Amino acid sequence: VAVPLPKPDWIRVRLSQAENFHTVKRVLREAKLHTVCEEASCPNIGECFGKGTATFMVLGALCTRRCPFCDVAHGRPQPPDPLEPQHLADTVARLGLNYVVVTSVDRDDLRDGGAAHFAECIGAIRRQSPATRVEVLTPDFRGRATLALDILAASPPDVMNHNLETVPRLYRQARPGADYGHSLRLLQSFKQRCPYVPTKSGLMLGLGETDEEVLEVMHDLRLHGVDMLTVGQYLQPRPGNLSVQRYVAPEQFDRLAAQARAMGFAHAVCGPLVRSSYHADRQAHAAGI
Ligand code: SF4
Numbered sequence: 001v002a003v004p005l006p007k008p009d010w011i012r013v014r015l016s017q018a019e020n021f022h023t024v025k026r027v028l029r030e031a032k033l034h035t036v037c038e039e040a041s042c043p044n045i046g047e048c049f050g051k052g053t054a055t056f057m058v059l060g061a062l063c064t065r066r067c068p069f070c071d072v073a074h075g076r077p078q079p080p081d082p083l084e085p086q087h088l089a090d091t092v093a094r095l096g097l098n099y100v101v102v103t104s105v106d107r108d109d110l111r112d113g114g115a116a117h118f119a120e121c122i123g124a125i126r127r128q129s130p131a132t133r134v135e136v137l138t139p140d141f142r143g144r145a146t147l148a149l150d151i152l153a154a155s156p157p158d159v160m161n162h163n164l165e166t167v168p169r170l171y172r173q174a175r176p177g178a179d180y181g182h183s184l185r186l187l188q189s190f191k192q193r194c195p196y197v198p199t200k201s202g203l204m205l206g207l208g209e210t211d212e213e214v215l216e217v218m219h220d221l222r223l224h225g226v227d228m229l230t231v232g233q234y235l236q237p238r239p240g241n242l243s244v245q246r247y248v249a250p251e252q253f254d255r256l257a258a259q260a261r262a263m264g265f266a267h268a269v270c271g272p273l274v275r276s277s278y279h280a281d282r283q284a285h286a287a288g289i
């Protein structure tokens, strides 16, 4: 059994006693909604809940795929809950959120990959909270991308986010079931349908990639018209998940952010605790929406 790398000082969980933190938790429990913040034990939960922002996970908690870096449970999911979009919209309104990220597990069992459910969530939030901006962080809709993108383009979010997660060489190991070229084309095809909606993607470092490979992925993203980037440190959620191959120093993340801006990303957030939705509101603001 490999001995895990010791965590450096810059990896630490920020806890918050902010009043909002407890309010958000209570309201989520009452609405029976899942957040990535809680399910993935995100290290930023104190800060984000304290500010009243959250990433909601719709379409259930069971994923049809099994990526070894991810601790979402694998299994046969339930059909989409038709009441979920309204429950989500009610909760967003009740918490007075002004920026919401909506994401889901992978739903290879659904004909549209869950796109219609995403569109209903966007529509329900817009009807009840017209000023709230909605970012979607979608699965790759592999095998059903045309239908899924047509549905999303008819009810577009304010930001379209799909994470590449890692470099192409590590896909077979880290993202079985996904395809690097497909994910890039998904982002590009959405941009072609909705040129005015910023696109966004993210990477985790520490799975065995090299710095050169990361730069190549960033170039590929720009070639496919992607506007915004997040890069964070991979943390092993459980002992059974892929182990951490390296901890990237904060200075190296700063260099990456500078390189991303030089490549033309409208906004790039890179840091050890950066997650796809970290400071999503500020990222969107910086990208001009
Ligand atoms: Fe939730 Fe994203 Fe904030 Fe983590 S970074 S707590 S997942 S909103």
Ligand code: SF4
Pocket (backbone or CB within 6 Å): 063, 064, 065, 066, 067, 070, 071, 072, 104, 105, 106, 139
């Ligand atoms: Fe986790 Fe997404 Fe992979 Fe499902 S598809 S196991 S939610 S990373």
